[in-house]
Amino acid sequence: MLLICSLFMVLAVSSVSAQAASVRRLGDELLNSREVSVRRKAAQGLGRASTDQAVDLLNRAMAVERSTELRLEIVRALRTIVFQRYPGFRRALVALGNAADDATQRDELVRLRATEALWEAGKKDLLDPVPLLERQLTDRSERLRLSAVLMLRKHGSPEAAEALGRAVLNKGLTETVRLASIDALGAVSLSAPGVAGRTVVEANIAVANHLAIPALQSQRALELRHERQITYLAALVLDGESSETLVLQGVKSMGRVKDHASIVPLQRLVATHRSLAVRKQATKVLSHVLAQQYE
Numbered sequence: 001m002l003l004i005c006s007l008f009m010v011l012a013v014s015s016v017s018a019q020a021a022s023v024r025r026l027g028d029e030l031l032n033s034r035e036v037s038v039r040r041k042a043a044q045g046l047g048r049a050s051t052d053q054a055v056d057l058l059n060r061a062m063a064v065e066r067s068t069e070l071r072l073e074i075v076r077a078l079r080t081i082v083f084q085r086y087p088g089f090r091r092a093l094v095a096l097g098n099a100a101d102d103a104t105q106r107d108e109l110v111r112l113r114a115t116e117a118l119w120e121a122g123k124k125d126l127l128d129p130v131p132l133l134e135r136q137l138t139d140r141s142e143r144l145r146l147s148a149v150l151m152l153r154k155h156g157s158p159e160a161a162e163a164l165g166r167a168v169l170n171k172g173l174t175e176t177v178r179l180a181s182i183d184a185l186g187a188v189s190l191s192a193p194g195v196a197g198r199t200v201v202e203a204n205i206a207v208a209n210h211l212a213i214p215a216l217q218s219q220r221a222l223e224l225r226h227e228r229q230i231t232y233l234a235a236l237v238l239d240g241e242s243s244e245t246l247v248l249q250g251v252k253s254m255g256r257v258k259d260h261a262s263i264v265p266l267q268r269l270v271a272t273h274r275s276l277a278v279r280k281q282a283t284k285v286l287s288h289v290l291a292q293q294y295e
Contacts, residue, residue: 047077050086165232186253
């Protein structure tokens with residue numbers, strides 16, 4: 001019996017040593033081969049190997065690889081390791097974070113694909129993608145900044161709404177990004193909370209009240225969430241430095257949220273804003289919000 005156990009241990013050590021040697025060979029090919037096809041196959045092989053050693057080699061190659069095509073292949077390999085939850089997936093997440101950062105990755109498309117991979121990982125509860133996406137709002141590429149806004153919008157969590165709210169008020173961002181953030185902030189409220197949606201939550205509350213049992217989520221909690229979004233939008237529309245375009249988009253988003261918290265800031269706009277277009281839009285939205293309060 002002791003002999004059999006010893007034999008298994010020897011075989012296991014031999015297998016690990018063989019795998020490590022194979023990973024080193026793939027790493028050497030990825031880092032040193034002049035053939036693009038060889039480097040591509042090596043990146044794919046390291047993605048299948050999926051060990052910490054493989055991830056480290058992929059990360060090293062990302063820093064020196066000149067070909068965009070190959071850097072995208074490395075991102076795909078890291079994504080595979082993450083989504084299969086292979087042994088090196090935690091290091092792969094870090095490597096993807098580096099690939100998404102414009103301080104370390106010069107290629108816009110690579111940063112975009114790495115950001116998308118991390119956002120998808122967030123959907124699988126492998127990490128919280130919101131801090132990363134909020135960081136991407138200041139990326140040098142406007143395309144990536146707008147993509148980050150879209151991903152925050154699709155994420156649809158309270159944390160994503162908070163990040164969008166901060167973007168709405170960030171005067172350091174371009175007006176294009178702020179407009180997209182304003183629109184997304186209004187849209188998040190319609191799909192919140194989570195995949196169930198506001199309508200389903202409200203239906204659950206109504207049924208729970210009818211049956212005299214606790215609801216999954218209180219009506220007050222739902223209202224507070226929307227009040228927070230209105231707080232950001234109200235700060236924007238009442239800021240005298242906000243352009244007419246930003247204010248009009250902010251009013252429109254307040255109309256999509258349709259929360260009672262928007263009544264006071266809308267009334268102020270109707271009474272005091274210098275733009276006739278803004279006053280008309282605020283009057284229209286205010287009438288809809290007031291009507292909903294009495295439905």
